[in-house]
Amino acid sequence: MTPYRxxxxxxxxxxxxxxxxxxxxxxxxVDRLGDGLPDGGVVVLxxxxxxxxxxxxxxQGVYVSRQFVAAAEAKPNTMxxxxxxxxxxxxxxxxxxxxxxxxxxxS
Numbered sequence: 332m333t334p335y336r337x338x339x340x341x342x343x344x345x346x347x348x349x350x351x352x353x354x355x356x357x358x359x360x361v362d363r364l365g366d367g368l369p370d371g372g373v374v375v376l377x378x379x380x381x382x383x384x385x386x387x388x389x390x391q392g393v394y395v396s397r398q399f400v401a402a403a404e405a406k407p408n409t410m411x412x413x414x415x416x417x418x419x420x421x422x423x424x425x426x427x428x429x430x431x432x433x434x435x436x437x438s
Contacts, residue, residue, distance in 0.1 A: 334363055336371070338356070338359070338360035338363060338375050338378075339360075339371075339374055339375050339378040341356045341360075342356055342357065342360060342375070342378040342379050342381075342382040343378050343381070343382060345382060345386075346378075346381060346382020346383065346384075346385040346386050347382075347385060349385070349386050349387070353382055353383075353386050357379050357382070357383070360375050360379060361379070372402065373399070373402045373403050373406050373408060373410070373411045373414075374408075374410045374411060374414060376395060376398055376399040376402055376403075377399050377403070377410075377411060377414025377415065377417070377418060378414065379395050379399075380392055380395040380396040380398075380399050380414075380418050381414065381417050381418055381421055383395055384396070384418065384421040384422065384423075385421060389423050392421070392422075393422065393423075393425075393426050393429065396418050396422065396426070396429060396433070397429065399411075399414065399415075399418065400415075400429070400432060400433065400436065403415060403436065404436065412436065412437045413437070415433040415434070415436045415437040416433070416434065416437040418433055419431075419433035419434045419437065
């Protein structure tokens with residue numbers, strides 16, 4: 332399993348369980364992505380955004396969601412579209428415009 336898939340798995344699990352390890356795992360995942368976002372990085376950003384939103388860090392989750400949107404549009408793939416739909420359903424009411432954009436991207 333690639334490091335990106337491990338990061339995605341860990342982010343998903345820690346976010347779902349609201350584990351304190353989410354922050355450290357998120358930092359590691361972002362560091363591993365580096366500046367030249369690899370294709371797998373889009374999925375990691377999507378999982379990070381979802382995990383942050385589920386974990387209650389709405390401000391950071393919305394911020395990462397916006398990064399995810401930019402990356403997913405630059406490097407579209409099926410898994411990115413799946414993540415977009417998940418993120419859209421997790422956004423707070425204040426993120427309705429972003430949610431509409433994500434749902435449109437996912438369709």
